[in-house]
Amino acid sequence: MSNKTYLTLENVQQFFGSYQALKDISLSIAEGEFVCFLGPSGCGKTSLLRIIAGLDLPTGGMVSQAGKDITYLPVKHRDFGIVFQSYALFPNLTVADNIAYGLVSQRIPANQRRARVKELLATVGLSGSEEKFPMQLSGGQQQRVALARALATSPGLLLLDEPLSALDARVRAHLRQEIKQLQEKLGVTTIMVTHDQEEALTMADKIVVMNHGVIEQVGSPQEIYANPKSPFVAEFVGEMNFLEAQVTQSGLLNSGSLHLRSPKNTLAYEQAVRVAIRPEDIRFTADTNIGNIVNARVVHLEFLGSRVRSLLQLDDRETPIMADISMNEMARLELSQGQKVVCQLPQDRLHIFAGAV
Amino acid sequence: MEATLTTTDTSSQKQPLIRRRSWDEWALGCMMIVGTLALVVTIVLPIYSLLSKSVQNREGNFVGLENFTLFLTTPSLSSSIGHSVFLAFVCTLIVTSLAFFSAYAINRTCIPLKGMFRLILVLPILSPSLLPAISLVYLFGNQGILKELLFGESIYGPIGIIIGSCFWTFPHALMIMLTALSKSDARLYESAEVLGASPWRTFVTVTLPAAKYGIISVAFVVFTLVITDFGVPKVIGGQYNVLATDIYKQVIGQQNFEMGATVSVILLLPAVLTFLTDRWLQRRQSAQLTSKAVPFAPKPRPLADKLSLLFMLVLSGVIIGIILMAVYASLVTFWPYNLSLSLKNYQFDLMDGGGWASYWNSLQMAAYTAVIGTLFIFFQSYLAEKLSGYGVLKGFFQLFAILPLAVPGLVLGLAYIFFFNAPNNPLNSIYGTMTILVVCTISHFYTVCHMTASTALKQIDPEFESVSASLKVPQIITFWRVSLPVCLPAVLDIASYLFVNAMTTVSAVVFLYSYNTTLASVAVLNMDDAGDIAPAAAMAVLIMVTCMGARVVHWFLGDVLLKHTQSWHKR
Known part of the structure; x- marks a missing residue:
């Protein structure tokens, strides 16, 4: 991955009638980077991908690829390969013909095409499937063929539109790794649209979290997870408990009868804030020296395999909060429903967001 | 290199008025x-031109609704509205009920020979609407073999028209009804059974509501x-x-084109x-059935099955009877005096009407x-469905493509006279040629074909064009290599539909043929x-046999050849 910018979006916006699907999107993507557009359905991630591909045109703004303005360039004059959720394989053509589809138009001689198809099939792990028809392959295999077809012409940019969503969980996890490894090997700049946070976290070099047509946050998977910049990101990527609070004169956070120490000391007096903490960050072994101790009652326990999710009812608070306990810890704690516990919300694990709900 | 992020360009460029397209998109747009x-x-x-003619007098001056007033005040003319x-x-009532019970028998009961019944019941569609009428003349006419069954009533009049009309409209009704009744969710029936509903209550609360729109649609079509x-x-x-x-x-009789146009507008x-x-x-x-529905499979019900079988046998018997009567009549040497069989009636060259040449003309016209x-x-x-952009043009195209469904053949034929026979029309030269017959027939049956094509094209993945554009393949090549082969069954359906209708149609072309055509x-x-x-x-039978031949060819191409070459369908 180099630091050279490959794709730039400047103030891209799109209207469908009076509805604004994209609001002033600006973003730059480095060469060889694997970027994920992550967000719930209707957030504009697919619209943005289609604008980059030229399948739809923006209402305003500019898109440039490799230093060239491509905002309104016809699809055919752009340099990208695309893979859709539906695979979009031509059902009446063999796997080989599908992969070589773009090569034929480039007037590449037949023997070279054969060699290229063979090479690509080997790359995606489907050697020997040349003469099969798409319908004879499983979903995962079809998606590999679609990937090979998109890569056949060696495009500078690979676009993946929810490529794994139609597959079942096991195939999805497997193909996730394969696509990532392939992308690293080829070094092709890649943009993937997904609504699956796990997919984005495991595959991306950079995640672009989107909501309601705006970019909420751009960053590495670790940044996004550890330092979400908005309540939306915090809740959409991973899981998060929220508490309404107010800043006291001494800089403490007051939430009902709770007094929490804040990791930030730049908060204004009487400011309304939302305090957030991830379920796995709540500790059941309280260290009184650090503070932020809360009393709670276990109202529900849910077995999730490798861990247990507990619902904790805090004193004078209606909605319980979630806390995850590993099975090892569970063996030690021996929690049961109805039990009273003391737990800690570590200061350095708290996230503070300005403003009430 | 994140510097570009901060440039907030207030005068960000706007979408150009005319979209930039590649040359092949322009070419397809032109088409x-x-x-x-x-x-x-x-x-x-x-x-x-038909509409404008209806508000003009013979000299071509605008006369408002004068023609309509004249029509309504002439008793011999206005009585035909009531008739x-x-x-x-009456026909709507009869055909809708018959079609409903036939479709019910085929889709919802366990009668044997369903395939055969289906085949027989749609046979009338292969014959011109004149065939049942002629057959009725032989059955119930003045020298008819079953004349006594009418108890002195004449077949020439409403009775004959009703029987004949029912015969040829029945297949159209049946096909819509079959579709309406085939879409049903087995789970609804299971729920009704579990909740203890009687068969009659299930019929009234589940079967009928699901078929409601089909029944209304059939009634209007008939x-x-x-x-x-x-005819x-x-x-x-x-x-x-x-x-x-x-x-x-x-x-044709009085050369009163203005009054013809007036009646057309009423029609x-x-x-x-x-x-x-x-x-x-x-x-x-469209919102009736979800994709998760479980298809319904009928269970044996002795009484309902027996009654349905009886009904189907009678109905098939009547249809076969009417067809066989026409076939027999065409082979009898001289009805009713010389009942020996011969092909004398097939010597069309000895009669008026154009002789064998007209048959060859029809064949040629149907093929074109x-x-x-x-x-x-x-x-x-394909262009309307898969070409990107051109929104306004497509809107107009869709409108024009479904318009012919609302125009009866007779009205279209007359409209063609007014438009193409006008001396100042540069296309005037096609009047009286084979060309105008072909053009008129295609226009007449355009909508159903357009809908068949659109439905088939809609089922193709909408991303094919995007993928091929990203691979820099011209769209026309993707049309040729992918869309067309995938849609071949629909293409064959369209061709067969057009051929059969071109062979049997009378209504539009009756105004447009000439001595040579x-x-x-x-x-x-x-x-x-x-x-x-x-x-x-004899000629009607010949047309029917030709259409049957076309259907056999269609079946052979579709079921035998395509199944063989389209091996990609199989898993």
Whole structure:
């Protein structure tokens, strides 16, 4: 991955009638980077991908690829390969013909095409499937063929539109790794649209979290997870408990009868804030020296395999909060429903967001 | 290199007025424009000239609604409105019930020989609408073999028209009804059973509501088909005048084109009403069934099954009987005096109506219609469905493509006279040629073909064009290599539909044939008119056999060849 910018979006916006699907999107993507557009359905991630591909045109703004303005360039004059959720394989053509589809138009001689198809099939792990028809392959295999077809012409940019969503969980996890490894090997700049946070976290070099047509946050998977910049990101990527609070004169956070120490000391007096903490960050072994101790009652326990999710009812608070306990810890704690516990919300694990709900 | 992020360009560029396209997108766009203009010339403008003619007098001056007033105040003419509505109403009632019970028997009971019944019940669609009428003359006419069954009533008149109309409209109704009843969720029936509903209650609360839109749709279609048909009343209507024969008489008999146009406009009303209802129903219907429905499989019910089988046997018997009567009549040497069989009636060259030449003309016309029509319609539907952009143009195209469904053949034929025979029309030279017959027939049956093509194209992954554009393959190549091969079954359906209809149609072309382009279906009409009923029957039978042949070819190409070459269908 180099630091050279490959794709730039400047103030891209799109209207469908009076509805604004994209609001002033600006973003730059480095060469060889694997970027994920992550967000719930209707957030504009697919619209943005289609604008980059030229399948739809923006209402305003500019898109440039490799230093060239491509905002309104016809699809055919752009340099990208695309893979859709539906695979979009031509059902009446063999796997080989599908992969070589773009090569034929480039007037590449037949023997070279054969060699290229063979090479690509080997790359995606489907050697020997040349003469099969798409319908004879499983979903995962079809998606590999679609990937090979998109890569056949060696495009500078690979676009993946929810490529794994139609597959079942096991195939999805497997193909996730394969696509990532392939992308690293080829070094092709890649943009993937997904609504699956796990997919984005495991595959991306950079995640672009989107909501309601705006970019909420751009960053590495670790940044996004550890330092979400908005309540939306915090809740959409991973899981998060929220508490309404107010800043006291001494800089403490007051939430009902709770007094929490804040990791930030730049908060204004009487400011309304939302305090957030991830379920796995709540500790059941309280260290009184650090503070932020809360009393709670276990109202529900849910077995999730490798861990247990507990619902904790805090004193004078209606909605319980979630806390995850590993099975090892569970063996030690021996929690049961109805039990009273003391737990800690570590200061350095708290996230503070300005403003009430 | 994140510096570019911060540039907030307030005067960010706006979408250009004319979208940048690659050359092949422009080329396809031009074809789309040409296709839409073709529909304007062959459908919109003729209908416009018909409408304007109905408010003009013979000298071409605007006279407002004078023609309509004259029509309504002439008792011999206006009585035909009552006649037409009455006939259409009775036929609608009969055909809708028959079609419902037949479709019910095929889809919801365990009777044997379903495939055979299906085959027999749609046979009437392969014959011109004149065939049942001629057959009825032999069965119940003055020298008919079953004349006594009418207890002195004459078959020439409403009775004959009703039986004949029911016969040829039945397959149309059955096909819609079969579709309506085939879509049903087995879980609804299981729920009804679990909740303890009686079979009758299940029928009323589950079966009927699901078929509701199908039944309404059938009723409207039959009503329109009957009220606009002129073949049956022409042959067996006797003195009983209806709107459709009025047009024919006014135009062919009295050369009163203005009154013909006036009656046409009146005839256009029920057709337009049907058309609008159908559009409305289709929007309602689409939300009826979810994709997760479990298909219904009937269980044996002894009584219902036996009654259904009996019903189907009687119905099939009647249809076969009417067809066989026509076949037999065509082979009898001289009815009713010399009943020995011969092919004398097939010596068409000895009769009026154009002789064997008209048969060859029909064959030629049907072949041109099938080939040119299929190519044009499918390609235009493809462009409308898969070409990006051109929103306004596509809107107009869709509108023009569904317009023919609302225009009865007779009305379209007359509209063609007004438009193409106008001395100042540069296309005037195609008047009286094979070209105008082909163009008119394609236009007449355009909508159903367009819808077949659109439905098939909609089922193809919408991303094919995006993928091929990203691979820098011209769209026309993807059309040729992927879209067309995948849609071949639909293409064959369209071709076969056009061929059969071109062979059997009378209504539009009856105004447009010339001495050199007589057609078989029109010959049936003219021979019958001249009193040569047996040769008319023979020609009608010949048309039917030709259509059956076309269906066999269609089946062979579709089921044998395509199944073999389209091995990609199989898993």
